[in-house]
Amino acid sequence: MKITIIIPTYNESTNIGSTLDNLELEFKKIPAQHQMEILVIDDNSPDGTEAIVKQKKNQYHNIILLPNPEKKGLGAAYIKAFKYALEKLNSDVVFEYDADGSHQPKYLPGMVEVLEKGADVVVGSRYIKGGSMPADWGLHRKLISYFGNLLARSVLWTWQYQDMTSGFRGTRTKFLKQVDLNNLLSRQFAYKIHLYYALHLLKAKIVEYPIEFIDRNKGKSKFPKNNIIDSLRVVFTLRLKQSEKLIKVMIVGGIGTLVQLLFFNLFRLKLGLSLAQNLAIEAAVVSNFVLNNLWTFKEKNFSFMRFVKFNILSLGSIVIQNLVLFFGIRILGQTLLIENGLVLLGIILGLIWNYLMYTKVVWKK
Numbered sequence: 001m002k003i004t005i006i007i008p009t010y011n012e013s014t015n016i017g018s019t020l021d022n023l024e025l026e027f028k029k030i031p032a033q034h035q036m037e038i039l040v041i042d043d044n045s046p047d048g049t050e051a052i053v054k055q056k057k058n059q060y061h062n063i064i065l066l067p068n069p070e071k072k073g074l075g076a077a078y079i080k081a082f083k084y085a086l087e088k089l090n091s092d093v094v095f096e097y098d099a100d101g102s103h104q105p106k107y108l109p110g111m112v113e114v115l116e117k118g119a120d121v122v123v124g125s126r127y128i129k130g131g132s133m134p135a136d137w138g139l140h141r142k143l144i145s146y147f148g149n150l151l152a153r154s155v156l157w158t159w160q161y162q163d164m165t166s167g168f169r170g171t172r173t174k175f176l177k178q179v180d181l182n183n184l185l186s187r188q189f190a191y192k193i194h195l196y197y198a199l200h201l202l203k204a205k206i207v208e209y210p211i212e213f214i215d216r217n218k219g220k221s222k223f224p225k226n227n228i229i230d231s232l233r234v235v236f237t238l239r240l241k242q243s244e245k246l247i248k249v250m251i252v253g254g255i256g257t258l259v260q261l262l263f264f265n266l267f268r269l270k271l272g273l274s275l276a277q278n279l280a281i282e283a284a285v286v287s288n289f290v291l292n293n294l295w296t297f298k299e300k301n302f303s304f305m306r307f308v309k310f311n312i313l314s315l316g317s318i319v320i321q322n323l324v325l326f327f328g329i330r331i332l333g334q335t336l337l338i339e340n341g342l343v344l345l346g347i348i349l350g351l352i353w354n355y356l357m358y359t360k361v362v363w364k365k
Contacts, residue, residue, distance in 0.1 A: 008077040075191030120204035124168030130210030260284035321346030
């Protein structure tokens with residue numbers, strides 16, 4: 001594999017030299033079949049960082065310097081470097097890596113081994129067994145980090161992961177190519193959350209690897225003051241985007257419910273419960289299909305076969321609703337209020353079935 005370690009820098013003259021030296025030493029422990037290289041993207045540092053990188057570039061010959069005159073944030077730097085690695089270097093794997101010494105290169109051989117065993121993404125995790133945060137961090141900073149991860153996992157419903165804000169991870173570029181890098185929600189630290197979640201949605205095999213995260217001992221921390229707010233914005237925006245179709249399906253389902261109740265009550269006395277129920281359900285099915293096709297899944301073109309498939313799969317909802325009505329009346333009795341209440345309950349249960357069928361079969365990606 002061709003493995004590229006991406007290191008964004010801004011005023012890292014006190015750290016970058018030793019960081020590069022330590023990485024080069026660790027590269028010698030990685031199997032020779034892997035081509036190791038370092039891509040440093042420098043945000044026009046005024047402290048001489050670029051000069052040190054050029055010196056190391058001449059020394060090691062596997063270091064690439066990518067000048068970045070426009071300083072737009074950590075996420076923006078990584079996005080530019082990702083594109084360069086994909087388009088110019090033809091990398092198989094890219095690692096995100098800090099210049100300040102907080103990421104220890106001793107973990108690289110083990111993380112590469114995880115990729116060799118079939119992982120698509122390997123994440124240096126502080127929150128699994130064997131991992132840790134800096135001992136000298138204050139309680140408030142530890143709590144912010146821990147609960148920030150907990151919130152991201154809760155809102156995005158990704159409980160299988162422990163460290164969604166880790167900045168030390170390797171990703172196979174075949175998955176990175178599928179991510180819309182131009183539309184990541186943040187150009188700052190919170191890009192990490194969006195990228196992690198995007199890889200999760202692509203069903204990449206993500207494996208966490210325990211690391212001891214250490215605080216920088218030289219230079220000034222670049223942790224932005226608005227990072228917490230930016231991270232919250234990214235997390236809740238992702239949740240909303242992911243739930244957008246569910247919300248639309250529920251609105252369409254609500255309209256379908258009104259259509260179904262209207263038809264049911266129009267026909268219940270004239271045609272009997274069973275026929276009225278099924279005619280009302282079919283009216284709701286037609287309403288739901290038309291509105292979902294025009295609004296919820298508007299990116300999909302209309303097709304008659306999709307309508308047929310929609311009707312066939314709606315039989316599951318019809319069965320559910322009829323069972324609820326039939327057994328409900330046997331248990332609770334038969335009054336106008338009970339009948340309509342059972343119809344409503346059946347609609348709610350049927351909605352779950354319908355949503356799964358809509359997204360997995362009828363309008364599947």
